[in-house]
């Protein structure tokens with residue numbers, strides 16, 4: 290066979306893919322494209338009420354989306370595709386201050402020029418979605434980046450990309466079960482959230498999320514830290530020990546969120562975790578940190594760094610701000626071929642945007658004095674001030690970790706918190722509930738928010754609280 294595409298003389302010095310990467314013309318065109326869109330987005334300067342001329346068409350779009358999927362949208366929200374920083378433009382002409390960010394995906398807010406440029410660059414690749422069989426360089430670079438960050442403070446050595454947090458968690462569970470076979474039970478916290486697959490709905494401690502599904506009884510519950518109870522840590526350890534005594538040799542792993550997310554944004558100190566982790570280690574129970582929500586938000590890349598518990602971690606899962614999911618594991622927990630695979634890994638724009646955001650984080654966002662901790666302090670201080678002054682007693686228990694912030698509005702009952710959040714949305718700020726008793730208002734704040742924008746958020750929260758329920 291001859292060459293179908295004979296190479297012209299002298300061209301082999303650079304592969305075409307590398308030429309595209311290095312092309313000054315491509316770089317210039319991407320820059321121009323992003324600058325043009327950024328310039329259009331500058332119009333989105335702050336919160337705006339819906340515009341009458343767009344309300345009817347927006348209503349139709351929102352209603353038809355609800356009808357098509359069989360369930361109305363949670364908020365009257367369809368985005369136009371334009372945004373700027375923490376602000377996003379909706380089809381009804383309104384501009385919202387977005388403090389929930391797709392439940393925590395858009396770490397750098399909307400339309401960040403660097404994130405857009407990375408995504409545009411990714412969209413120029415030969416393929417949109419990369420797979421585990423035929424990866425491109427972005428697959429390698431993303432994995433390399435994760436391992437480099439994770440291995441600084443842990444024994445994590447490998448990473449396997451997955452499509453979302455749930456799938457990363459499924460892989461974590463399979464890896465632990467295979468290594469510790471035939472052990473089948475899972476130790477998990479009360480009020481945990483782990484995702485939406487059949488098994489993750491079981492690991493998740495919320496019956497409303499598995500209504501009508503069969504029960505598998507494979508998860509053994511341990512209470513999370515209760516800051517009101519000085520004996521909380523001791524109680525959790527006792528209960529864990531009781532489970533292990535009853536099921537010795539039959540528990541594959543202990544899965545935990547470093548801070549309860551969906552369960553109510555309750556943080557716990559290092560001292561709470563250490564005895565639990567030491568005990569699991571002594572019993573050869575895999576330690577799995579579900580960092581799907583905490584990754585990049587606690588002031589370090591991983592919450593296991595913030596809590597200084599990295600040495601205990603056998604498996605760690607991430608997703609959300611990474612733009613794709615991933616399961617990280619130690620050499621010891623590297624599974625046998627065949628256990629984890631799948632067609633999709635992630636889209637090229639997502640992988641490149643994920644890498645870009647991880648790079649950006651190292652530019653002043655991390656560490657005790659970094660921007661993430663500054664944002665946390667200003668937001669929490671602001672809520673506490675409201676609770677002590679104009680909104681006395683109706684903005685309670687502000688807390689969380691880093692960019693994950695929550696407080697309990699009014700009486701913390703589901704109806705009143707949902708009413709508050711719906712009004713907050715109407716007033717221009719987007720948040721979402723978490724927790725059961727009490728129900729809390731949670732904010733997944735983008736890292737790029739500026740101090741004046743935090744102050745605007747606090748003013749809208751104050752106004753909304755004062756409107757009552």
Ligand SMILES: Cc1ncc(COP(=O)(O)O)c(C=O)c1O
Nearest residue numbers: 453454455482483484550581582
């Ligand atoms: C702690 C935790 N685990 C798992 C998941 C599931 O991730 P995904 O929705 O990407 O499947 C979430 C999502 O909210 C989460 O917060």
